[in-house]
Amino acid sequence: MKPIIEVRQLRKRFKKTLAVDGLDLIVPEGAVMAFLGPNGAGKTTTIKCLLNIHEPDAGAVNVLGIDSRRLGPAEFRQIAYVSENQELPLWMTVRQFLDYCRPMYPNWDAAFATKLMKQFDLPPEGKLKSLSRGMKMKAALLSSLAYRPKLVVLDEPFSGLDPLVRDEFIRGMLELTENEGWTVFVSYHDIEEVERMADRVAILHRGKLQLNESAEDLQSRFRAVEIVLNGEDPQSHAFPESWLNVETAGRLLRFTDSRYAESALNAAMAKHLPTAKHFQAKPMTLREIFVALARTYRLNGLMAQS
Amino acid sequence: MLPFLIQIEDGLPVSDQIIQAVRKAMLTGQLAQGDEFPSVRTLSQELRISPTTAHKVVATLKDAGYLASRPGIGMVVTAPKLPERDDRLDHLQPLCSELLKEAQDLHLNFDDIVTALRQAADDNGFLEPAARSSSLGKKSKS
Numbered sequence: 001m002k003p004i005i006e007v008r009q010l011r012k013r014f015k016k017t018l019a020v021d022g023l024d025l026i027v028p029e030g031a032v033m034a035f036l037g038p039n040g041a042g043k044t045t046t047i048k049c050l051l052n053i054h055e056p057d058a059g060a061v062n063v064l065g066i067d068s069r070r071l072g073p074a075e076f077r078q079i080a081y082v083s084e085n086q087e088l089p090l091w092m093t094v095r096q097f098l099d100y101c102r103p104m105y106p107n108w109d110a111a112f113a114t115k116l117m118k119q120f121d122l123p124p125e126g127k128l129k130s131l132s133r134g135m136k137m138k139a140a141l142l143s144s145l146a147y148r149p150k151l152v153v154l155d156e157p158f159s160g161l162d163p164l165v166r167d168e169f170i171r172g173m174l175e176l177t178e179n180e181g182w183t184v185f186v187s188y189h190d191i192e193e194v195e196r197m198a199d200r201v202a203i204l205h206r207g208k209l210q211l212n213e214s215a216e217d218l219q220s221r222f223r224a225v226e227i228v229l230n231g232e233d234p235q236s237h238a239f240p241e242s243w244l245n246v247e248t249a250g251r252l253l254r255f256t257d258s259r260y261a262e263s264a265l266n267a268a269m270a271k272h273l274p275t276a277k278h279f280q281a282k283p284m285t286l287r288e289i290f291v292a293l294a295r296t297y298r299l300n301g302l303m304a305q306s
Numbered sequence: 307m308l309p310f311l312i313q314i315e316d317g318l319p320v321s322d323q324i325i326q327a328v329r330k331a332m333l334t335g336q337l338a339q340g341d342e343f344p345s346v347r348t349l350s351q352e353l354r355i356s357p358t359t360a361h362k363v364v365a366t367l368k369d370a371g372y373l374a375s376r377p378g379i380g381m382v383v384t385a386p387k388l389p390e391r392d393d394r395l396d397h398l399q400p401l402c403s404e405l406l407k408e409a410q411d412l413h414l415n416f417d418d419i420v421t422a423l424r425q426a427a428d429d430n431g432f433l434e435p436a437a438r439s440s441s442l443g444k445k446s447k448s
């Protein structure tokens with residue numbers, strides 16, 4: 001599949017802060033990619049570089065096959081962008097706002113816009129400034145979906161929205177599912193809302209990409225493992241690097257195996273914990289995997305600092 | 307709403323879970339031959355899953371002969387030929403392992419398990435395939 005977003009060695013600095021530090025990232029066409037990372041990891045800066053809002057200091061950024069610095073109206077007609085701090089013309093009503101957007105997009109689908117307006121329960125004659133935050137976000141999403149974009153970029157879209165609105169938001173977006181090659185790139189500090197929807201996960205930490213993998217591969221290689229010890233002292237062992245967040249409680253040794261295979265785990269147990277007999281390896285949700293990785297990165301970050 | 311029951315559980319690939327749910331719905335009669343099957347868009351919206359996953363589910367079911375495209379209607383459920391007996395037995399393996407493990411923990415022997423299974427069959431009104439297909443008014447295929 002051809003990439004719809006291709007970032008090579010992107011670097012962006014604001015005064016003393018290196019926000020993005022040599023980022024490589026490929027988003028294949030048709031993917032729903034969750035772009036995750038703690039606040040301050042560089043997600044928004046990356047997105048602004050993708051959309052030609054910021055100019056990269058170094059590196060190459062291609063979006064829809066074009067250098068991001070050369071993106072123009074023809075490309076922006078195929079890209080939806082909704083961010084946490086979306087600016088809207090607050091003095092307009094919902095209808096006026098849509099009428100205002102419409103002429104900019106030759107591919108505007110009025111019937112689809114009407115359908116979404118109903119689905120989102122938006123009051124056509126309501127002034128944007130009088131709407132709740134959730135309603136404003138839905139209006140912003142509607143104005144971006146109505147031209148059936150090829151690429152939807154969402155920057156922290158769920159922050160401060162209640163669960164019902166989040167769900168409506170996701171449902172509304174998935175209306176576009178049948179569009180050919182339709183791609184979603186959504187940044188969030190947590191995986192929660194996008195867990196089921198995402199088929200790829202990228203994790204950014206301190207301006208660098210830590211991971212870019214399909215959800216399926218992640219779920220097949222990660223397991224929550226518990227081993228019942230038989231009197232050994234687990235502290236005295238050097239465990240494989242793929243065992244993350246090793247903890248003990250009583251006779252129980254618990255860790256996240258990031259390269260799980262039953263035979264490999266049996267072999268590693270025979271080597272490191274020869275008297276332990278019993279183990280249990282449970283599949284993990286994307287959220288559990290995300291939390292395990294986030295803990296690992298933080299620990300590694302701390303060790304690198306000290 | 308989707309015409310089959312599904313409760314997505316944590317940890318297992320979503321596509322496998324949906325395929326299982328659909329196959330089960332066909333076995334229990336929730337989905338019958340000729341019924342309309344939801345579009346990729348409906349699947350993705352109702353289950354909040356990615357379009358890729360929804361596509362994959364439909365393609366897998368089509369390949370396995372559970373779905374066929376009908377112009378003007380979309381996807382319809384087709385009479386799935388029952389898989390080979392060995393494959394159907396494979397299906398029971400994970401449940402069997404669990405049952406055996408549990409029995410071992412409870413210090414029960416193999417005969418105890420069989421007794422428990424008989425008891426459960428009586429309690430749940432388990433029908434042998436022959437009795438079952440006649441009770442549903444369908445001809446059994448073989």
